[in-house]
Structures are given as C-alpha cells and as structure tokens.
Amino acid sequence: MEIDRRALFKSLGGAAAVALMTQDQKADALEHYMxxxxxxxxxxxxxxxVADLAAKDEDLTRPARNGAGGLFRxxxxxxxxxLPPMPxxxxxxxxxxxxxxxxxxxxxxxxxxxxxxxxxxxxLACLLHDVVLGLIRPDHGWWGAQLVEPYVPEKTAFAIRxxxxxxxxxxxxxxxxxxESYFRTFGEDYVPEAYLQKTHDWLKNHEWYELPRLLTVNDxxxxxRNAKVSIDPFREIIARHFKQxxxxxxxxxSPSTHMWRTMIQPDRRL
Amino acid sequence: MKIxxxxxxxxxxxxxxxxxTALIVxxxxxxxxxxxxxxxxxxxxxxxxxxxxxxxxxxxxxxxIRPVEDNEFATVQIDVKVLAEFEGGExxxxxxxxxxxxxxxxxxxxxxxxxRDAYSCAFSFRVPKGTKVARVAIEDVSLxxxxxxx
Numbered sequence: 001m002e003i004d005r006r007a008l009f010k011s012l013g014g015a016a017a018v019a020l021m022t023q024d025q026k027a028d029a030l031e032h033y034m035x036x037x038x039x040x041x042x043x044x045x046x047x048x049x050v051a052d053l054a055a056k057d058e059d060l061t062r063p064a065r066n067g068a069g070g071l072f073r074x075x076x077x078x079x080x081x082x083l084p085p086m087p088x089x090x091x092x093x094x095x096x097x098x099x100x101x102x103x104x105x106x107x108x109x110x111x112x113x114x115x116x117x118x119x120x121x122x123x124l125a126c127l128l129h130d131v132v133l134g135l136i137r138p139d140h141g142w143w144g145a146q147l148v149e150p151y152v153p154e155k156t157a158f159a160i161r162x163x164x165x166x167x168x169x170x171x172x173x174x175x176x177x178x179x180e181s182y183f184r185t186f187g188e189d190y191v192p193e194a195y196l197q198k199t200h201d202w203l204k205n206h207e208w209y210e211l212p213r214l215l216t217v218n219d220x221x222x223x224x225r226n227a228k229v230s231i232d233p234f235r236e237i238i239a240r241h242f243k244q245x246x247x248x249x250x251x252x253x254s255p256s257t258h259m260w261r262t263m264i265q266p267d268r269r270l
Numbered sequence: 271m272k273i274x275x276x277x278x279x280x281x282x283x284x285x286x287x288x289x290x291t292a293l294i295v296x297x298x299x300x301x302x303x304x305x306x307x308x309x310x311x312x313x314x315x316x317x318x319x320x321x322x323x324x325x326x327x328x329x330x331x332x333x334x335i336r337p338v339e340d341n342e343f344a345t346v347q348i349d350v351k352v353l354a355e356f357e358g359g360e361x362x363x364x365x366x367x368x369x370x371x372x373x374x375x376x377x378x379x380x381x382x383x384x385x386r387d388a389y390s391c392a393f394s395f396r397v398p399k400g401t402k403v404a405r406v407a408i409e410d411v412s413l414x415x416x417x418x419x420x
Contacts, residue, residue: 045318115381117360170333172396175363175377177333180318188337220321220377224328 050187089248305356324391
C-alpha cells in the first residue's frame, strides 16, 4: 500500500507533532491510518468481530480505557490537549471555545438541522449531543442528557438521552442507516445489549420518538473533515433556550454542575 | 406529471448489433422537476454505501447492512442539471418504488441544489434482497428504472 506521507502527517497533527511521538505511538498511528485508508478503498473491507475488540481490551498497558473522555486521553499525536484557563463565570459558548473545540461534528450536525428546517429544540440537541464525550464515552446519551438537563428544554434533553440508543437501530422511515463505523467500533457481529433493545422497544411507541430519531439522522451527516461551521448561527437559539446560570456553568447549584466543573479542571486530583 | 427533456434523453439502442454480439442498452430516463433536469443512469446493489447528500459533499459516513439482515441497498445514480428556470427552494427526497408499487425511503437528501450547475448523485434505498425496482420519483415526477440494473 502506498502511503501519502503528507496526508498521514496532517492527520496526526503535523510534522512537529509526529516528531514528539514515540516509536510505538508512530507504529500505532501508521497502522490505524492504513486500516482507515484500506477500508475506505476496499470493495469488501474486513471488520473486527466483537471477540477481536474484546481481545484488544485485555491490553492493560493501554494509555487509557476506551471509555475515558477526550479531556483525559491523548490524541492521535500522542499528547494531551493543552487546555486554556476558563473565564470565572463560563457560559456555554465559553465551553465551546475552551473545552469542546473544534466541536466540528456537533456544529455540522446542528447546521444540518438548521438548514433542513428542524425545530430549535432539535437544533440545540444536535449542538449538544456529543459534548459530554470530553468527560466520558460509554452511554454518552444518558450522561450527555444529564449534563445539560437543568439548562435546556425537556425535548432537547430527551433527544440527547436516547439518540445513543437509536444509533444502533436503522429506521428507513426516517432515512436513518446503520453506520459502517459501528462495525469497526463495536464489531461486525455486535448485537445491541438487552438494555438497548428494551429502550428501543419503549421508544418506538413513545410520542417523542421522532426527537432522538431526527438527532440520529443529522448525526450521520456530520462527519465532513473539510466543513467549517462556527457557533455564530446558533447564538440566538442558545440565548433563547439555554438557561445560562448567573454564577457560570460549574459554579451554580444545579444537579450537574459538578460535571461542568470537572471539565473546567480535569487535572484536579480528587 | 412527467415532462420529458428530449435534448438529454439518451438514444435507446435496443437490439443494436455489434460485431455479431447483440448489445442491449436501455434508455436513461430523464425528466424535469421544477427546473432541475434529472436523469436516472443506473441501479446497483450493495451492502455498503456512501451517505453523501446531493450534490455530494465530503461527508465520510457510510451506511451498511448488518450480516443478520435480509436486506440490501439499491443505489440509484441520478444526474442533475440545474436549468435557468430553477427558482430555488427545497427539493424533497426521492422515493423508490418496486414493481408492486411499494415505496422505499432514502437517508440522503437534496441540499443546496443550485450550488453547482451539474452533478451526479447516488441515492441508496434499503430494500429486501432481490426487490425488483421500477421507478424513482420526486413528488409526481418519475424516472423509469427498468433496464438500468447492472
């Protein structure tokens, strides 16, 4: 396989970032890059099985477990992200600037909801649906809803909570397809666990089913590496629907304030 | 309603003989929808498809059929030309109809259709394996798919 050296270095954060990587990190990064390129080009790509992925999880020398949030793990460049200090009374927009950035996926997703005429509750849900991934990855729908629940409309929190579950279930009525990336992330032979099946069965008959389902539809179309979307088109929607606490996120007294505070100071030892 | 666009309708070359071999080439069906000239070019079957909108952007996500399913994707390639009379506005998603008249939806959408003059889009529809496809339609404008299967 021919490697496009420039594309590889760019994907790793540039030549300077590559220079700081250990030999092991470079080998891992190269393997990952080649796997991605091969899968993209192959007519019939090979995906891992559930057992293959479980075997990888047995490696206790990994830098972090799979579920660690982005603020707590290094990127593909092998380094932790530099985190600028946050304002004393941080707003949601401050979190986008200092902690969620570049937030390209959620911004693209919200932009698609905006340009396809969806409700402001859905647009806000798209904007916030994955921001909790900085903290934690497993069950991010439930965690993510909990994070924003005190500040957003009930429908927005509902959409965020259940979008994660609906991602595992294609729905041709709404035009939602099972993403190929899940073959790689969960294994080609993965079957959603019982709690997801039960939640899906319950949701199918719920009057708000459409809310998380529309979120999943926008979720599919928000992985354009070249797209540039700023938060500007969403400032008014945030102002209308996000109850910004006067003390600042992380310093108010809501049930999830500690989660925001953890993102402000992820290096705090206890 | 079906408005033919003769200038782009490809010649039907049914039964044309080439060096002793019968070559059957079906017509690519064309129609106009509110100032968009649409031509159905082909239908292909697969279990893994790109989910780019129309016109295609850089979205890298692909949809797949899981091994446990008895479905496949029927992907219809549609060429689009934006004519001078196109007045803008939303273009609904196309629907695929099988030969029994059952409709199938696609995950993909038309977006910013006037951003380019001409382009080609691949709309994928999740159908039961072996479904015979008949036509693809946007509202009451239909494109015939018979003979376009590769």
